[in-house]
Amino acid sequence: MKTREACLEADRLDPLAPLKQEFFLPEGVIYLDGNSLGVQPKAAVARAGEVLNQEWAVGLIRSWNTANWFELPRRLGNKLGRLLGAGDDEVVVTDTTSLNIFKALAAALRIQQADHPERRVIVSERDNFPTDLYMIEGMIDLLQQGYELRLIDDELPLERALRDDVAVLLLSHVNYRTGALYDMAAVTGQAHRHGVLTIWDLAHSAGAVPVNLRAAEADFAVGCTYKYLNGGPGSPAFIWVAERHQDRFWQPLSGWWGHNRPFDMATAYEPAHGIRRFLCGTQPILSMSLVECGLDVALKADMAAVRAKSVALTELFIELVEERCGHHPLTLITPRDAARRGSHASFRHPNGFAVMQALIARGVIGDYREPEVLRFGITPLYLGYADIWDAVETLRDILDRGSWDRAEFCRRSAVT
Amino acid sequence: MKTREACLEADRLDPLAPLKQEFFLPEGVIYLDGNSLGVQPKAAVARAGEVLNQEWAVGLIRSWNTANWFELPRRLGNKLGRLLGAGDDEVVVTDTTSLNIFKALAAALRIQQADHPERRVIVSERDNFPTDLYMIEGMIDLLQQGYELRLIDDELPLERALRDDVAVLLLSHVNYRTGALYDMAAVTGQAHRHGVLTIWDLAHSAGAVPVNLRAAEADFAVGCTYKYLNGGPGSPAFIWVAERHQDRFWQPLSGWWGHNRPFDMATAYEPAHGIRRFLCGTQPILSMSLVECGLDVALKADMAAVRAKSVALTELFIELVEERCGHHPLTLITPRDAARRGSHASFRHPNGFAVMQALIARGVIGDYREPEVLRFGITPLYLGYADIWDAVETLRDILDRGSWDRAEFCRRSAVT
Numbered sequence: 001m002k003t004r005e006a007c008l009e010a011d012r013l014d015p016l017a018p019l020k021q022e023f024f025l026p027e028g029v030i031y032l033d034g035n036s037l038g039v040q041p042k043a044a045v046a047r048a049g050e051v052l053n054q055e056w057a058v059g060l061i062r063s064w065n066t067a068n069w070f071e072l073p074r075r076l077g078n079k080l081g082r083l084l085g086a087g088d089d090e091v092v093v094t095d096t097t098s099l100n101i102f103k104a105l106a107a108a109l110r111i112q113q114a115d116h117p118e119r120r121v122i123v124s125e126r127d128n129f130p131t132d133l134y135m136i137e138g139m140i141d142l143l144q145q146g147y148e149l150r151l152i153d154d155e156l157p158l159e160r161a162l163r164d165d166v167a168v169l170l171l172s173h174v175n176y177r178t179g180a181l182y183d184m185a186a187v188t189g190q191a192h193r194h195g196v197l198t199i200w201d202l203a204h205s206a207g208a209v210p211v212n213l214r215a216a217e218a219d220f221a222v223g224c225t226y227k228y229l230n231g232g233p234g235s236p237a238f239i240w241v242a243e244r245h246q247d248r249f250w251q252p253l254s255g256w257w258g259h260n261r262p263f264d265m266a267t268a269y270e271p272a273h274g275i276r277r278f279l280c281g282t283q284p285i286l287s288m289s290l291v292e293c294g295l296d297v298a299l300k301a302d303m304a305a306v307r308a309k310s311v312a313l314t315e316l317f318i319e320l321v322e323e324r325c326g327h328h329p330l331t332l333i334t335p336r337d338a339a340r341r342g343s344h345a346s347f348r349h350p351n352g353f354a355v356m357q358a359l360i361a362r363g364v365i366g367d368y369r370e371p372e373v374l375r376f377g378i379t380p381l382y383l384g385y386a387d388i389w390d391a392v393e394t395l396r397d398i399l400d401r402g403s404w405d406r407a408e409f410c411r412r413s414a415v416t
Numbered sequence: 417m418k419t420r421e422a423c424l425e426a427d428r429l430d431p432l433a434p435l436k437q438e439f440f441l442p443e444g445v446i447y448l449d450g451n452s453l454g455v456q457p458k459a460a461v462a463r464a465g466e467v468l469n470q471e472w473a474v475g476l477i478r479s480w481n482t483a484n485w486f487e488l489p490r491r492l493g494n495k496l497g498r499l500l501g502a503g504d505d506e507v508v509v510t511d512t513t514s515l516n517i518f519k520a521l522a523a524a525l526r527i528q529q530a531d532h533p534e535r536r537v538i539v540s541e542r543d544n545f546p547t548d549l550y551m552i553e554g555m556i557d558l559l560q561q562g563y564e565l566r567l568i569d570d571e572l573p574l575e576r577a578l579r580d581d582v583a584v585l586l587l588s589h590v591n592y593r594t595g596a597l598y599d600m601a602a603v604t605g606q607a608h609r610h611g612v613l614t615i616w617d618l619a620h621s622a623g624a625v626p627v628n629l630r631a632a633e634a635d636f637a638v639g640c641t642y643k644y645l646n647g648g649p650g651s652p653a654f655i656w657v658a659e660r661h662q663d664r665f666w667q668p669l670s671g672w673w674g675h676n677r678p679f680d681m682a683t684a685y686e687p688a689h690g691i692r693r694f695l696c697g698t699q700p701i702l703s704m705s706l707v708e709c710g711l712d713v714a715l716k717a718d719m720a721a722v723r724a725k726s727v728a729l730t731e732l733f734i735e736l737v738e739e740r741c742g743h744h745p746l747t748l749i750t751p752r753d754a755a756r757r758g759s760h761a762s763f764r765h766p767n768g769f770a771v772m773q774a775l776i777a778r779g780v781i782g783d784y785r786e787p788e789v790l791r792f793g794i795t796p797l798y799l800g801y802a803d804i805w806d807a808v809e810t811l812r813d814i815l816d817r818g819s820w821d822r823a824e825f826c827r828r829s830a831v832t
Contacts, residue, residue, distance in 0.1 A: 026474045033477045040473040048702070052464055056649055057456040058442045061449045061781060069649060096697025098671030099515065106558060126683055131672035131697065134685040138670035142522060143559070151683070177681075226698070233472055233485060233701035254554035255514030256547035265593075265786050267542055267567070269550040281512025281547060282642070284703030285649035286464070365477060370681055 001316055007385035016309055020382045022297045023230070030391045032366040035204055035344045035377030038230030041293040051289045069285050073236075073257075074276060076288070079295045080229070080238055083303065084202070084221070085212030091240045092275050093225065093291055094257075094283055097203055100222035100239040101135040103251040103278055105168060107241070108197040108220060109139075109147075110250050112167040116195060119167035120146050123196070126153040129176045132201055136170065158187070162194040169196050173211070174204035174342030177369050179334040181209060181342045185216040192217070203227060206238075207294075208310065208343035208379070210303050213240055220245075228343065228379060230294030235287050239278050246274055255280035301381060309380035310343045313388055317345055317376060320392040328399040333373065344377045351404060355395075358404035364394045417732055423801035432725055436798045438713045439646070446807045448782040451620055451760045451793030454646030457709040467705045485701050489652075489673075490692060492704070495711045496645070496654055499719065500618070500637070501628030507656045508691050509641065509707055510673075510699055513619055516638035516655040517551040519667040519694055521584060523657070524613040524636060525555075525563070526666050528583040532611060535583035536562050539612070542569040545592045548617055552586065574603070578610045585612050589627070590620035590758030593785050595750040597625060597758045601632040608633070619643060622654075623710075624726065624759035624795070626719050629656055636661075644759065644795060646710030651703050655694050662690055671696035717797060725796035726759040729804055733761050733792060736808040744815040749789065760793045767820060771811075774820035780810045 001007050011017055024040045025031065031039060055063040064070055077091035084091065094100070105122070112119050122136050133149070140147040152161045162169065169191045174181050188198045202223030205211055207230075213221055221240040225231035241249050250271070256262045257279035260270045271277035318332060331348040335341045349355050352372040359366060359374075366376040376391070398404055417423050427433055440456045441447065447455060471479040480486055493507035500507065510516070521538070528535050538552050549565070556563045568577045578585065585607045590597050600616060607614045618639030621627055623646075629637055637656040641647035657665050666687070672678050673695035676686045687693035734748060747764040751757045765771050768788040775782060775790075782792040792807070814820055 024473045026476070029476075031476060037472075037477045037480075039476065040468070045468055048464055048468055051649075052456070052461055056453075057440045060442070060445075060447060060455065061453045061783060062776070063649070064453075095512075095515070096671065096699075098673075098697030099511075099669065102669060129672075130675070130678075130681050130683065130685075133683055134670045134672055134675065137685045138668040141666075141670075142668035144561070224698070233467075233479070234698045234704070235700060237697070250557075252554040252558035253515065253518060254550045254557075255512065256545075256550055257514075259546070259550065262546075263786070265546050267546065267549055269546075269553045281514030281653070282640070282650045283512075284651060284700040286651075286706065287700030287703040288650070290702065360478070367477060370679070 001385060004386060004389045007389040010385040014309065014384065016301060016305055016380055017384060019297060019301060020384070023382045025382060028363045030364045030387045031383070032364065032376040032378070032391060034230070034379035034382070035208070035227050036367055037233055038227055038294060038379070039382060040232070041230055041297050043293040043296065044232065044290045047290055047293050048286065051286050072285065072288050073279055073283060076291050076295065077238060077275070079292065079299065080225070081240070083207060083211070083298055084240065085214050086240050087214065087243060089274050090243060091238055092278055093236050093238045093288060094279050095237055097201065097222050097224045097237040098131045098135050099253065100237050100278070101132055101170070101199065101201065102139060103253055104199045104220035104222055104239060104241070105136065105139050105170065106252050107245070107249040108168045108199060111245065111248055112197060116167070119165055119195070121148055121150050121166045122168045122170065123150045123152060123161045123166050124170045125172070126151040127175060127177065128172050129201070129203065132170055132172065158190070162191060162196055164194065166194060166196045168199060170199040170201065172201040172204065174209065176204055177333070177373055177375065178346055179341045179344045181205070181340055184211070184218060188216050188218050204342055204344070207298050210307050213242070218242060225291045225294065229291070229298060231291035232287060235291050236283060241275060241278070249277070251278055253280040257281060257283070297381065306380050310378055311338045313378045313380060313383060313385065314338070314341070314343065314345050316385060317378065317388050317392065320389065321347065321395065324392055324396045325399055343379070344375060346373050346375045348372045349374055354404040355398060358398045359395060362394050362398065364391045417801060420802060420805045423805040426801040430725065430800065432717060432721055432796055433800060435713060435717060436800070439798045441798060444779045446780045446803045447798070448780065448792040448794070448807060450795035450798070451624070451643050452783055453649055454643055454710060454795070455798060456648070457646055457713050459709040459712065460648065460706045463706055463709050464702065467702050488701065488704050489695055489699060492707050492711065493654060493691070495708065495715065496641070497656070499623060499627070499714055500656065501630050502656050503630065503659060505690050506659060507654055508694055509652050509654045509704060510695050511653055513617065513638050513640045513653040514547045514551050515669065516653050516694070517548055517586070517615065517617065518555060519655060519669055520615045520636035520638055520657070521552065521555055521586065523661070523665040523667050524584045524615060527661065527664055528613060532583070535581055535611070537564055537566050537582045538584045538586065539566045539568060539577045539582050540586045541588070542567040543591060543593065544588050545617070545619065548586060548588065574606070578607060578612055580610065582610060582612045584615060586615040586617065588617040588620065590625065592620055593749070593789055593791065594762055595757045595760045597621070597756055600627070600634060604632050604634050620758055620760070623714050626723050629658070634658060641707045641710065645707070645714060647707035648703060651707050652699060657691060657694070665693070667694055669696045673697060673699070713797065722796045726794055727754045729794045729796060729799060729801065730754070730757070730759065730761050732801060733794065733804050733808065736805065737763065737811065740808055740812045741815055759795065760791060762789050762791045764788045765790055770820040771814060774814045775811060778810050778814065780807045
């Protein structure tokens with residue numbers, strides 16, 4: 001597509017274009033940061049009103065039964081599971097991604113401890129999103145049982161890291177900075193051949209790329225609902241466990257919501273059967289309720305169509321940037337092969353931070369990641385081809401004029 | 417007060433009565449369950465609208481800076497701290513009570529491990545709210561370091577449980593079932609004399625009874641915001657640590673929100689200075705934002721006046737029940753001495769569950785707790801003396817008619 005008109009024509013032919021109507025999009029904004037915080041489904045306002053004005057204000061305590069608040073984690077988990085290739089009652093929406101990593105890690109280590117107590121290494125990636133590493137570090141420090149963290153990077157590729165001392169491999173399906181995508185089935189198979197259990201962090205893939213946890217024979221997965229799933233700022237995260245581990249898994253954040261009979265008020269913890277034992281304490285009902293609005297839109301779309309459009313938009317974005325801004329010092333750090341990337345594209349620029357601030361000031365909202373990285377999220381449910389065209393034109397204009405250079409910008413980042 | 421007229425007169429003279437206007441109270445309801453889920457501050461609807469329509473829908477990712485979302489846990493914590501006798505930057509609002517117990521327990525055990533590694537017992541109370549016990553059990557199971565849980569009860573009073581092998585004492589300030597209140601300063605002193613660190617669960621006391629964590633020389637405290645603080649269903653909890661432990665404390669749920677420089681995306685975890693290191697993952701912004709509405713009302717009231725009214729209403733409730741329903745098999749299980757109870761009163765009745773269902777059907781909402789316990793929360797910010805009168809009259813009418821006996825009720829409890 002070499003012209004804006006061609007982009008508009010592609011928008012007219014786009015089968016997913018009607019879904020844009022399901023979202024509130026602020027005027028004058030091209031939003032390329034849905035991989036950090038998704039936009040608002042229009043249904044969210046009415047749903048919030050229901051929770052506030054009926055369920056809380058009038059129903060009060062009765063809403064635990066009448067509005068089925070207690071069932072929300074499982075009910076939403078079942079909807080979400082359909083996007084992830086999970087079975088019924090294999091997913092719950094609860095807590096934060098960080099906490100769910102802790103639970104999955106504890107569960108995986110416990111299984112290995114029983115079968116292969118000599119395995120004391122947890123493998124992750126140096127370039128993983130930091131909280132994944134921090135949670136592993138916290139667990140190792142807490143346990144004081146000689147566990148260690150081994151990080152794969154340019155010097156230590158995965159195949160050399162997966163030795164017989166490894167208990168667990170924790171990877172992000174899509175890298176938060178570069179957008180690089182792992183082949184989940186292949187890597188899981190590789191891990192299993194070494195006797196290693198896998199935990200997949202789907203924060204940057206759930207709702208953006210096809211995920212089939214069962215087909216990949218993954219062991220555990222966690223992820224967040226506020227990016228491509230449009231659940232709202234800081235909306236609760238999710239956790240999945242493979243059915244084959246359901247009888248064995250255990251987790252130490254054993255709050256009363258995970259008890260088999262929470263209202264018996266028994267003294268001894270007795271885990272619920274199935275995935276509900278991954279629950280811990282009382283959940284933020286208002287924030288959690290809105291997750292459903294985003295899921296309902298996502299479930300209207302065919303994931304293959306979403307992926308096809310994501311690939312087409314990302315290709316277009318990369319092509320246009322390289323063609324139209326090619327005389328500026330921009331370096332693509334996202335894989336060129338569509339099969340190896342998720343749904344965002346990142347370029348380094350020596351003045352990345354200032355350029356991104358100038359873009360945002362012009363209504364093209366992406367984000368900045370250290371070092372020097374301009375990150376652009378491509379969300380097929382509400383972006384079109386002409387949006388990509390216009391975004392690149394704005395970038396070109398800013399770079400050509402050097403206008404990012406003229407202002408002072410406070411060097412303060414937003415949240416991934 | 418022997419008549420409804422006397423109660424109405426007391427309401428007219430009540431200096432806290434105007435605060436009732438700050439809350440939405442459904443018509444035809446006398447709400448005696450604010451110790452389970454508080455009512456809705458009227459300001460919450462406007463605040464939710466702001467978060468939904470401005471901060472999320474329009475501000476999108478920019479709101480992490482412009483609406484200061486990242487600072488919410490600390491900002492709300494500082495407001496809440498004024499109700500708890502805490503210093504600035506000693507409290508954060510975050511996660512759930514269960515998770516905050518885990519953090520405080522890990523921190524306390526780590527301190528003891530350094531100073532007194534031989535102390536391997538955690539003392540709590542058999543009648544404590546179950547999640548407190550479950551979290552201790554989960555920690556013990558996870559650590560596999562020979563820790564054990566010792567429960568005080570009728571047979572093992574606190575003074576005999578606090579031996580030299582004890583590391584940590586975890587108690588609820590107010591018991592969720594009986595309403596019994598500990599003297600925090602006295603018990604903390606007793607624990608300290610035995611070299612034991614204290615964790616106080618303030619779920620049933622924050623906003624209901626005077627709490628002065630600094631004066632009591634407590635070590636750690638946690639609690640929830642959705643009961644007497646009216647933060648909304650499942651609104652985030654809080655955690656406090658004494659200033660003297662701030663340099664030493666450590667906790668294993670070390671997510672990126674607790675990192676000293678979260679946006680550097682460093683590989684190694686480096687805890688923030690002060691209480692912020694008790695944060696873990698991204699918080700549910702909508703649910704958290706509404707906590708402020710409840711706090712703002714609570715801060716308008718003088719806590720001594722709140723306590724005085726709580727005592728007066730609870731006295732009145734107990735007196736009236738015993739006078740007017742005394743011919744029915746009701747047994748008070750709450751301490752008669754006002755100095756030894758929090759802000760709710762509980763009676764056993766052999767048909768407790770059915771009686772409570774009948775009360776709820778008549779608009780008098782308390783709750784039921786195993787075994788046979790009718791629990792009535794007394795919330796001075798929005799209840800008056802005539803409400804108490806009317807509630808007791810409804811109870812008397814139901815008991816006199818035996819009308820609780822005539823219907824079949826599903827035996828399903830609501831959430832504490």
